[in-house]
Amino acid sequence: MSVTTLDAKAVAKMLLAGASELNSQKDRINELNVFPVPDGDTGTNMTLTIMSAAKEVLALGDDYDMQSLCKAISMGSLRGARGNSGVILSQLLRGLTKEIRDHETIDAKIVASAFGKACETAYKAVMKPKEGTILTVAKGAAEKAAETCDEAEDLESFIKGIVEHADAVLQTTPDLLPVLKQAGVVDSGGQGLLAVLTGAYDALLGKAGEFDPDAISGGASKGTGINRDAVANADIKFGYCTEFIIMLDRVFNSKNEKDFKAYLESIGDSIVCVAMDEIVKVHVHTNHPGLAFEKALTFGSLTSMKIDNMREEHSERLFKLDNNGKYV
Amino acid sequence: MKGQMNTDLGNILIDTETIAQYAGSEAMECFGVVGMAGYSVKDGLVKLLKRESLTRGINVVLNKNRIYIDLHVIVAYGVSIIAVADNLMSNVKYKVEEYTGLSVEKINIFVEGVRVID
Incomplete structure (x- = not known):
């Protein structure tokens, strides 16, 4: 036809x-x-x-x-x-x-x-x-x-x-x-x-x-949401999004930074570690947030600590993603 | 105030003008934005700017290494302004942060005009 x-x-x-x-x-x-x-x-x-x-x-x-x-x-x-x-x-x-x-x-x-x-x-x-x-x-x-x-x-x-x-x-x-x-x-x-x-x-x-x-x-939609949830959940290898700021007590030079990053890499991924003046901002996805904190404590005191369970939050994040068009 | 980063070898200072240029060229590539508008105090007219003066529609303020950007733009008629503004914020934020390594705290969009394109 x-x-x-x-x-x-x-x-x-x-x-x-x-x-x-x-x-x-x-x-x-x-x-x-x-x-x-x-x-x-x-x-x-x-x-x-x-x-x-x-x-x-x-x-x-x-x-x-x-x-x-x-x-x-x-x-x-x-x-x-x-x-x-x-x-x-x-x-x-x-x-x-x-x-x-x-x-x-x-x-x-x-x-x-x-x-x-x-x-x-x-x-x-x-x-x-x-x-x-x-x-x-x-x-x-x-x-x-x-x-x-x-x-x-x-x-x-x-x-x-x-x-x-x-x-x-x-x-x-x-x-x-x-x-x-x-x-x-x-x-x-x-x-x-x-x-x-x-x-x-x-x-x-x-x-x-x-x-x-x-x-x-x-x-x-609910139908696809559940599917995506299951798929994405399987993808999350490290369950806790961990963020904190180190108020440096001692020198944090590039060697320290490299070592610290290497340590974080051994326990997680998605690492961000930015040193600025007297503070270091750290973000890591890991299954052991405590280890990251302990290691960081060797450089100084911590502030603005935040840990989120990403598996738990996932459905909520999908919802936010759909409403705002971007990750939040 | 300039953006500042301290490294082992020395300091890096980033001028607000530099950031404004990055933001401007990124804004121009954003779909739905057909021009930057400079607000002239003298006659209160919103004018379309040419390429070379594109930073005039952009105001960048740096405070404690955090960037605040105001963008004065002209949008195309027939596009969703809210969606364009939203895209503009996320595109400019992403690019400026990628280029400068500083974090963008706020981007304010001022839609100063709309141009009928067809």
């Missing part, structure tokens, strides 16, 4: 499928997140953004036209925008819907101009666009669409071409952004955009499953 045009219902279905696909890849995308701030929340942020759009779309019920659908997508994603990639995604959706809202049915040419508009809108919203990010992937998709829309016979092969090209562009992101190369990953935001496109393409082929309204709460 070949499709040459899309109506509002088809567009809505593609958006919802894109949202579910992104949701299912969320955790993997979080792991890719090293730029601009390596806080591992890109997938969560993008999912929350697009889920907010999906929610508005579902709220329309069954009776809507292209105009009202576009408004719902654009407003929903704007309101729900979170994090860098989320804001860019919302801007892409805004540009896209701006172009298609005046057409009741959409063909390949309109898809191409909508992709172009989406990309243009996103690029205009930043002074110094950084290449090797979600923007580059969006640009690649838009260029491919503009190139091939004239000879496109049906939307299936047309969109397939765009998705494949977007994937190829995504694979080049480490060459454009050195920090990605160092970490050995592709750009997380770009991966997220590709997930949305892939989901939309699957919906076009009729492969996508029904949209699960429970997924709307994105990262905060």
Whole structure:
């Protein structure tokens, strides 16, 4: 069955499928997140953004036209925008819907101009666009669409071409952004955009499953929360986040510092040890906070001691992460 | 006051202007920010700044090796201002801390204008 045009219902279905696909890849995308701030929340942020759009779309019920659908997508994603990639995604959706809202049915040419508009809108919203990010992937998709829309016979092969090209562009992101190369990953935001496109393409082929309204709460949903909890709990090797400040009684030179760090490394990880004037600030994840304190006491008295059980706190932290978009 | 670090070989002093430049170039790469705004006391007009004077929209105060940054920005129309401001804070904080080794205590964002881009 070949499709040459899309109506509002088809567009809505593609958006919802894109949202579910992104949701299912969320955790993997979080792991890719090293730029601009390596806080591992890109997938969560993008999912929350697009889920907010999906929610508005579902709220329309069954009776809507292209105009009202576009408004719902654009407003929903704007309101729900979170994090860098989320804001860019919302801007892409805004540009896209701006172009298609005046057409009741959409063909390949309109898809191409909508992709172009989406990309243009996103690029205009930043002074110094950084290449090797979600923007580059969006640009690649838009260029491919503009190139091939004239000879496109049906939307299936047309969109397939765009998705494949977007994937190829995504694979080049480490060459454009050195920090990605160092970490050995592709750009997380770009991966997220590709997930949305892939989901939309699957919906076009009729492969996508029904949209699960429970997924709307994105990262905060109970169902996925439990899973992530279990996974992440297994990952915590050292259970106590220990922080304190040493008020130095004696000299703390670089040799002392090196020895002290080496000792901390032997009992834990995630070590931060910064000496400044008369104080040393220490942070370590360990299973034996007491040992860290004892060792530190040999250099002076301690202050601002804080120990948190990270395993216990984990669910709470996930909750905070989802609400603020970053670790706290 | 300058940022100060003491090492075995000597002292490192970091001027607020240096920090402002880092913060400015990072802010400009932040999505949704289309310009920095300098607040001119004389006519009270918020002007768009060119690249070379980008630190004018930025005020950096150092107190006991803790950094306080004020950013006066122009945002793009149609983006969530709260999300952009939030990103701006976390991006600038991360980069400035990475570059200087000092900790950023506060970043205040002043959205001085919005530019319609389409």
